[in-house]
Amino acid sequence: MIAISPQWFNVISTVYNALSFIVAGAISLLGYKAYKLIKEKKYLNFSIAFFFIMLSFVVMALTNLIVYLNLGSNVSRILGIINWGYVIYALLTVVGFVLLVILSFKIKDAKVIVIISIVLAAALLLFDFIMMFHLILLLLALLLSYHFYRNCVEKKTANSKLVFAAFTSMMISHIFHMASASNYISAGTGEVIYVIGSTILVAGYILLLAALLRFK
Amino acid sequence: MTERRSKLEIVGDMLKSIQAKGGMIKPTHLLYKSNLSHERMKLYVDELKLKGLIEEKEEKGRKLFAITDKGFDFLSSFRKVKELEDAFGI
Numbered sequence: 503m504i505a506i507s508p509q510w511f512n513v514i515s516t517v518y519n520a521l522s523f524i525v526a527g528a529i530s531l532l533g534y535k536a537y538k539l540i541k542e543k544k545y546l547n548f549s550i551a552f553f554f555i556m557l558s559f560v561v562m563a564l565t566n567l568i569v570y571l572n573l574g575s576n577v578s579r580i581l582g583i584i585n586w587g588y589v590i591y592a593l594l595t596v597v598g599f600v601l602l603v604i605l606s607f608k609i610k611d612a613k614v615i616v617i618i619s620i621v622l623a624a625a626l627l628l629f630d631f632i633m634m635f636h637l638i639l640l641l642l643a644l645l646l647s648y649h650f651y652r653n654c655v656e657k658k659t660a661n662s663k664l665v666f667a668a669f670t671s672m673m674i675s676h677i678f679h680m681a682s683a684s685n686y687i688s689a690g691t692g693e694v695i696y697v698i699g700s701t702i703l704v705a706g707y708i709l710l711l712a713a714l715l716r717f718k
Numbered sequence: 719m720t721e722r723r724s725k726l727e728i729v730g731d732m733l734k735s736i737q738a739k740g741g742m743i744k745p746t747h748l749l750y751k752s753n754l755s756h757e758r759m760k761l762y763v764d765e766l767k768l769k770g771l772i773e774e775k776e777e778k779g780r781k782l783f784a785i786t787d788k789g790f791d792f793l794s795s796f797r798k799v800k801e802l803e804d805a806f807g808i
Contacts, residue, residue, distance in 0.1 A: 532798070532802055533802070535795070535798075535799075536798075536799040536802055536803075539792070539795050539796070539799060540726050540799060542726075544808055545799075545808075548806070548808055605808055606806075606807065606808065649807060650806070650807060652807070653804075653806070653807030656807070657804045657805075657807070659804055659805065661801060661804065661805035662804060662805050662806075662807065664805070665805050665806055713805055716801075717798050717801045717802070
């Protein structure tokens, strides 16, 4: 279960992860500061959601680092590290996005939250992990894009447009990532599609950074 | 129908009104600008004074409310929170 990432892309991928980590961390911090100021739980949940997303990039970076430092040692051990790293990265990302969906759609019913969690966990465990991970993130990003679109129409601010564009980019990136992992695509083409998907994903985080930088 | 303002929005509106008047405002103007009943405004004013965000001053025998440095800091943070809220629709 290894993501199709070409070797030459590893360094660029690390830069992408670092950038995404900084953006997610900055948003989490801003949410926490809002919570400290206002003491409203929604800001804390918002901060926690982005904290999980930030952690996912830490795990990805650590996995890349461990693999890089272990180059030349036991291949099966390296593959194991990559697999576990990817699983933890995927779970942290899904938790972060689910929290954002719960917050955005103001889902308060505990039963609904438990059902969503069980369905997602079962889907990840029972089907092809990479495919299911990207499909779940595609659906979650689709829901979030819809929420941010409505917000954008209502608020009409540049920042709300940037956030909408950011999550739409993230949604599109997962279509590319799903395609790259497909059995119907050759390994070479899959690698190119994976790189495009990762670039679109980081573009999403750059759009979020642009929104953050506009905050006075 | 307009949505009810949150406590935070009311506090923000009150501080913005004081800032817009050059940092000091007459109680009657604040009452008008904050769009609250006299009783509710008094509650908010007491809380803002307690938190050190505004202070009472006297000028030519008239009572005025002045925004403090802490109040200005709060207003700046409040604007960021509002921008975050507007950007993400939370």
